[in-house]
Amino acid sequence: MEVGTLFSNLALGLSVAITLQNLLWCLAGAVIGTAIGVLPGVGPVATMALLLPVTYLLPAEGALIMLAGIYYGAQYGGSTTAILVNLPGESSSVVTTLDGYQMARQGRAGPALAIAALGSFFAGCVATIAIAIAAPPLTRLAQQFTPPDYFSLMVLGLVFAIVMARGSVLKAFGMVFLGMLLGLAGTDVNTGNTRFTFGIGDLFDGIGFVPLAMGVFGIAEIIANLTNPERRDLVSAKVSGLLPTKDDLKRAIAPVLRGTFLGGLLGILPGGGAILASFSAYTIEKKLSRTPEKFGTGMIEGVAAPESANNAAAQTSFIPMLTLGIPSNAVMAMMIGGMMIHGIIPGPQVMEQRPGLFWGMIVSMWFGNLMLVVLNLPLIGIWVRLLLVPYRLLAIAILFFCCIGVYSLNNSANEVLIITVFGLVGYLFMKLDCEPAPLLLGFLLGPMMEVYMRRAMLLSRGDPWVFVQRPLSLTFLILAGLLLLFVIVPNVRRARETVFQEAN
Amino acid sequence: MRIRSQDFATGLLFLAVGVAALWIGADYPMGTPQRPGTGVLPRILAWCLIGTGLLLWLKAVVSDSPRLTSWAWRPAIMITLATVAFALLIDRLGLIATMTVSMTLVALGTAETRWREYVPFALIMIAVGVGLFIYGLGMPIPILPRDVLWK
Numbered sequence A: 001m002e003v004g005t006l007f008s009n010l011a012l013g014l015s016v017a018i019t020l021q022n023l024l025w026c027l028a029g030a031v032i033g034t035a036i037g038v039l040p041g042v043g044p045v046a047t048m049a050l051l052l053p054v055t056y057l058l059p060a061e062g063a064l065i066m067l068a069g070i071y072y073g074a075q076y077g078g079s080t081t082a083i084l085v086n087l088p089g090e091s092s093s094v095v096t097t098l099d100g101y102q103m104a105r106q107g108r109a110g111p112a113l114a115i116a117a118l119g120s121f122f123a124g125c126v127a128t129i130a131i132a133i134a135a136p137p138l139t140r141l142a143q144q145f146t147p148p149d150y151f152s153l154m155v156l157g158l159v160f161a162i163v164m165a166r167g168s169v170l171k172a173f174g175m176v177f178l179g180m181l182l183g184l185a186g187t188d189v190n191t192g193n194t195r196f197t198f199g200i201g202d203l204f205d206g207i208g209f210v211p212l213a214m215g216v217f218g219i220a221e222i223i224a225n226l227t228n229p230e231r232r233d234l235v236s237a238k239v240s241g242l243l244p245t246k247d248d249l250k251r252a253i254a255p256v257l258r259g260t261f262l263g264g265l266l267g268i269l270p271g272g273g274a275i276l277a278s279f280s281a282y283t284i285e286k287k288l289s290r291t292p293e294k295f296g297t298g299m300i301e302g303v304a305a306p307e308s309a310n311n312a313a314a315q316t317s318f319i320p321m322l323t324l325g326i327p328s329n330a331v332m333a334m335m336i337g338g339m340m341i342h343g344i345i346p347g348p349q350v351m352e353q354r355p356g357l358f359w360g361m362i363v364s365m366w367f368g369n370l371m372l373v374v375l376n377l378p379l380i381g382i383w384v385r386l387l388l389v390p391y392r393l394l395a396i397a398i399l400f401f402c403c404i405g406v407y408s409l410n411n412s413a414n415e416v417l418i419i420t421v422f423g424l425v426g427y428l429f430m431k432l433d434c435e436p437a438p439l440l441l442g443f444l445l446g447p448m449m450e451v452y453m454r455r456a457m458l459l460s461r462g463d464p465w466v467f468v469q470r471p472l473s474l475t476f477l478i479l480a481g482l483l484l485l486f487v488i489v490p491n492v493r494r495a496r497e498t499v500f501q502e503a504n
Numbered sequence B: 001m002r003i004r005s006q007d008f009a010t011g012l013l014f015l016a017v018g019v020a021a022l023w024i025g026a027d028y029p030m031g032t033p034q035r036p037g038t039g040v041l042p043r044i045l046a047w048c049l050i051g052t053g054l055l056l057w058l059k060a061v062v063s064d065s066p067r068l069t070s071w072a073w074r075p076a077i078m079i080t081l082a083t084v085a086f087a088l089l090i091d092r093l094g095l096i097a098t099m100t101v102s103m104t105l106v107a108l109g110t111a112e113t114r115w116r117e118y119v120p121f122a123l124i125m126i127a128v129g130v131g132l133f134i135y136g137l138g139m140p141i142p143i144l145p146r147d148v149l150w151k
Helices: A003-017 A020-038 A044-055 A060-085 A096-105 A109-143 A147-164 A169-184 A209-227 A246-268 A274-288 A301-316 A318-324 A330-341 A349-353 A355-376 A380-386 A391-410 A413-431 A437-459 A471-503 B006-027 B040-062 B073-107 B115-136 B146-150
Strands: none
Touching: A003 A020, A003 A109, A003 A355, A020 A044, A020 A060, A020 A355, A020 A380, A044 A060, A044 A209, A044 A330, A044 A391, A060 A096, A060 A109, A060 A301, A060 A330, A060 A355, A060 A380, A096 A109, A096 A301, A109 A246, A109 A301, A109 A318, A109 A349, A109 A355, A147 A169, A147 A437, A147 A471, A169 A437, A169 B006, A169 B040, A209 A330, A209 A391, A209 A413, A209 A437, A209 B073, A246 A274, A246 A301, A246 A318, A274 A301, A301 A318, A318 A330, A318 A349, A318 A355, A330 A437, A349 A355, A391 A413, A391 B073, A391 B115, A413 B073, A437 B040, B006 B040, B073 B115
16 A cells, blocks of 8 residues: 555544544543553453443544553553552453562562553554554455355354364354354344244343343453452552663563564454463563573563563454454454444444544554553552552442443343343353353354355355355355364364373 | 363253254244245254254263362352342432442442441442432433432
């Protein structure tokens, strides 16, 4: 793509993002994101689910800018808790605890926080540009997709979600199927028949995305978190000497660059996102280091790389969502939920029909990152104080906001009963060690896949081979198959070994 | 076979949902290949779930998986009651009474609750709730119980 178009696109985005209103929504997203990032046990998915009803009141641009801010803001906030309390505020900050907390114990919390924030800022800027460059060609490609291509692309997306899910592949498969089945409940738009409604009027429109997500992520997490008594060892409420030394900076530059690159790449993969990126970045730094044995004792590289990587990945994971309309992880599923509330159907047409929204959101990420550096470095003391709020009180606030948020969707108390049910279901999933993210993706993609399947079958006059006759569709299916083989084969081998051992 | 293993229990869940979906969806029309009906995808998914469930059972037989840990009954029951109470009371008793009941139920969900800390916190939450949602966002929820309001 020509550089000129890139600049005119970014200029358009700038004109949207820089309005006072949108800057304020961006700030709101960044502040909320940092807050929930700092608080352990409150994640971006649950928060975004909680705020979806509120975004209904905002213009579409403001709503999406704020929701996006919550996600990357949480990446900044998560590192603060990881470094100061040895607890990951977000799951993507798990590895930051290893060296970050050690640095804090040595009285170097300031430099650790500064490097984490500056590395994240750099990664965020690079990722913003990456989205701006990658989005138009991908969108053009997506515009040539026919219904079978879309169907197969969604199959590939779900397979990615299965492969990347932590834990058992079989369980992830089941969760996708379960999610798709839940997504089909309600009235079938093509035929007008109702499915799985049990004659309950509230289910004729299907199960709402917000109550489902809020139950499985919000309510279930409260139950799980109240079970485990918490221990927080705050190193010190006062952080002095924020500035990293010259030596710190010199050591951090290369890890930041590598982390940004790796995170940006892994973020694009469906099912990827921030968690995978931070783990991989830490592993690579350890492998490349001349002193790998020192990792875990307060190496600044072990903070710089994963923190840059998780922020880069958080942002590039917007690429498949924005260009193809396919959510690559649970957070992107929330973004799609936010778009649908405003009547925007995610997909390649968004960039053409709503260029202001599309580019405005991308440019707002840059502003958001700048705000986050300011919010996180000079104001660190405020966020630390937030950690003094015990979870037993947070739980009360979260539950209330969940209930009133769902109620406000349609002023319907029955929707609150739906989150009750899915809260218990979500807790059951936790007990069974089934990750809920694939379920959420299946829930969103299931009905979309049915629509594309029907269109494809209609166009092919009932010939199911159409899915392998179209070259793009075939490519996606082959990729999906290869990916599955890739994860299943070692499993098969291991299972067989176990059988053989028991036989002997 | 280990009944209390995670894999076995998950397999049971998937199987049960799959069989139930087949049962409920038995009369959903299948349509024609050119115009697939309401029943096609649910039936495919139900069989996929049954297959996944059976594979998990097989896995539970041939290899170990972690045992199910004990349930956290107290928070699970209290949180459930808190949401149900919210749903049942909000239209009848208004925001203040509903919040009081449902927040107290959450507080009863953990042994860590300190009542001296909870009471002022709950009062602040109620003030925030009424101020933000009723006066701020203008939600059509009564503040006090309907009867009190109209008498």
